[in-house]
Amino acid sequence: VLLDVSHVPRETLLERLPRMYRQFLDLAMLDITSTPMEVAPTAHYSMGGVVVEPDTHLTDVEGLYAVGECASGLHGANRLGGNSLVEGVVFGRRVGAHAAAYVRDVEVALRDRAAIAAAEEEVDATLAGRGEEFARPLQRAVRDTMTEHCGVVRTEEGLAAGLARLDGIAARAGDLEVRPDIAGYADLVHAFDLRAMLLSARATIVAARERRETRGAHNRADFPLSDRDLRVNLILDGDLTVSRRPVGQASPAVAELVECAGELQVAGRLLE
Ligand SMILES: Cc1cc2nc3c(=O)[nH]c(=O)nc-3n(C[C@H](O)[C@H](O)[C@H](O)COP(=O)(O)OP(=O)(O)OC[C@H]3O[C@@H](n4cnc5c(N)ncnc54)[C@H](O)[C@@H]3O)c2cc1C
Numbered sequence: 001v002l003l004d005v006s007h008v009p010r011e012t013l014l015e016r017l018p019r020m021y022r023q024f025l026d027l028a029m030l031d032i033t034s035t036p037m038e039v040a041p042t043a044h045y046s047m048g049g050v051v052v053e054p055d056t057h058l059t060d061v062e063g064l065y066a067v068g069e070c071a072s073g074l075h076g077a078n079r080l081g082g083n084s085l086v087e088g089v090v091f092g093r094r095v096g097a098h099a100a101a102y103v104r105d106v107e108v109a110l111r112d113r114a115a116i117a118a119a120e121e122e123v124d125a126t127l128a129g130r131g132e133e134f135a136r137p138l139q140r141a142v143r144d145t146m147t148e149h150c151g152v153v154r155t156e157e158g159l160a161a162g163l164a165r166l167d168g169i170a171a172r173a174g175d176l177e178v179r180p181d182i183a184g185y186a187d188l189v190h191a192f193d194l195r196a197m198l199l200s201a202r203a204t205i206v207a208a209r210e211r212r213e214t215r216g217a218h219n220r221a222d223f224p225l226s227d228r229d230l231r232v233n234l235i236l237d238g239d240l241t242v243s244r245r246p247v248g249q250a251s252p253a254v255a256e257l258v259e260c261a262g263e264l265q266v267a268g269r270l271l272e
Helices: 010-016 017-029 085-102 112-129 135-149 158-172 186-210 252-259
Strands: 232-236 241-245
Touching: 010 085, 010 135, 112 186, 112 241, 135 186, 186 232, 186 241
Parallel strands: none
Antiparallel strands: 232 241
């Protein structure tokens, strides 16, 4: 879509959108005060992620923490503009402090030999791949699939078609050619990345199909309203079976903040 803001006085635009003005100038050599800019929806943030313990961000693997966009739960159904960087700063500090306190008391680090052997085997098997496919085009195919089938507006039909496309990509991913070369092991990294992408893409679509309602940034054209019964977190286990966990209550301090916030006055404001 072409967005024309040239009717807004130039001084107002420069005052309100200095970063956007600069970005378009730097990256596209476009002066948005006089020329329409092309805008399109894009992936911005993942609301799902690894389940963590709220205060420390400890996962269910002892000593392993997840923080930032890979962890889930902090923002509910929609991460508001700016909150992600705040999240990184606030929880990065908290997790760092907790992890430091944890290691102070650890005298012996036990390594699971079976897990290490399994990982080595996986690396060797992946390196031995001499198939017909390359990881990078398949990574692109996963991205395209998610953009087309699990983007801004979702439907049962589209999500099911997306899953079928992921099945096809996963089958092709079983026939990879992986060759480290003089430039390094990038091929191997892409092969592992592709596996992780396929898993998280599948988890995202499975959860989006299960959530037959519209909530926050999850917009189902076939279920346009929110469903009270779905005021839950959807938890996926290793084989992507879905279970529901009720959403916790806000602490009194947070509840009071929400209560006092009142209705946001949006006139004259730029909203993300
Ligand atoms: C276009 C766009 C605009 C945004 N604008 C805003 C904004 O204005 N305000 C705001 O608050 N948020 C914004 N966000 C969201 C915000 O930028 C991200 O949520 C935030 O940067 C996430 O930080 P993170 O440290 O959790 O993850 P990341 O910044 O993604 O860091 C993860 C790191 O892990 C590395 N990594 C990945 N896999 C591996 C591996 N296997 N081994 C080793 N390293 C690995 C990656 O290379 C990366 O460096 C925006 C996001 C996008 C895409």
